[in-house]
Amino acid sequence: MTALLEVKDLKVAYGKIEAVKGISFEVNQGEIVCLVGTNGAGKTTTLRTLSGLLKPAGGTITFDGKPLAQVPAHKIVSLGLAHSPEGRHIFPRLTIAENLQLGAFLRTDKEGIEKDVERAYEMFPILGERRKQAAGTLSGGEQQMLAMGRALMSRPKLLMLDEPSMGLSPLMMQKIMATIAELKATGTTILLVEQNAQAALSLADQAHVMEIGKIVLSGTGQELLHNEDVRKAYLGED
Ligand code: ATP
Numbered sequence: 001m002t003a004l005l006e007v008k009d010l011k012v013a014y015g016k017i018e019a020v021k022g023i024s025f026e027v028n029q030g031e032i033v034c035l036v037g038t039n040g041a042g043k044t045t046t047l048r049t050l051s052g053l054l055k056p057a058g059g060t061i062t063f064d065g066k067p068l069a070q071v072p073a074h075k076i077v078s079l080g081l082a083h084s085p086e087g088r089h090i091f092p093r094l095t096i097a098e099n100l101q102l103g104a105f106l107r108t109d110k111e112g113i114e115k116d117v118e119r120a121y122e123m124f125p126i127l128g129e130r131r132k133q134a135a136g137t138l139s140g141g142e143q144q145m146l147a148m149g150r151a152l153m154s155r156p157k158l159l160m161l162d163e164p165s166m167g168l169s170p171l172m173m174q175k176i177m178a179t180i181a182e183l184k185a186t187g188t189t190i191l192l193v194e195q196n197a198q199a200a201l202s203l204a205d206q207a208h209v210m211e212i213g214k215i216v217l218s219g220t221g222q223e224l225l226h227n228e229d230v231r232k233a234y235l236g237e238d
Contacts, residue, residue: 002065006061009060025208027189042214047191052072063079063158064079079157080157082159086166088143099146100150101113144164159189
């Protein structure tokens with residue numbers, strides 16, 4: 001099986017600071033692959049590079065059989081790679097419905113778009129109830145739902161989620177994690193970056209631990225969940 005996403009020896013630098021120091025991993029169709037690691041490990045930098053927002057300093061990215069490294073960000077979305085960024089970045093003055101529509105900006109199939117908006121409302125009923133309100137009035141967790149809903153509006157082959165549970169109450173977090181599991185069940189392939197290692201590893205088919213720009217450990221979600229070093233470093237055990 002060829003991987004949907006193949007990252008080989010990827011390096012990314014901010015000026016002289018090398019934030020990603022040659023990482024390699026794959027994401028296969030239908031999988032959830034998770035990147036965990038402490039603050040500053042290079043997880044967000046990796047996702048931003050995959051979406052074309054940063055240029056790699058070295059290595060290759062192959063998505064759906066095509067090299068991505070020199071493709072501009074807007075083209076990458078049209079190839080089927082969507083990114084729900086850290087900190088959400090929704091448009092606070094636009095309504096919830098308008099925010100969702102923006103996620104479909106590359107599509108012209110009006111009926112399909114309407115269907116997918118309805119699907120987002122089914123997935124997150126609060127968005128449907130408040131569809132005509134400014135998105136800035138939503139709580140943090142609800143904005144996270146909107147960001148996920150919006151990223152799904154491009155019907156991505158690969159959905160990248162950066163810290164979807166950040167700042168959420170335990171209940172909201174559970175809801176977001178359940179939604180990620182549902183998305184996988186309906187065939188969406190997901191690359192997930194999470195601080196909440198317990199929840200993320202429980203969902204992940206494959207997972208990688210990043211430390212200062214490198215992948216230091218890889219395995220299935222279950223393997224890492226039961227790995228002693230991981231438990232000590234990320235799951236708060238002595
Ligand atoms: P977090 O979970 O805290 O977001 P992360 O694993 O996503 O961490 P990155 O945000 O990718 O880590 O940061 C990796 C490294 O790159 C850090 O040392 C960070 O300080 C540095 N860095 C990130 N953005 C910039 C920037 N715009 N300019 C310079 N250095 C940066």
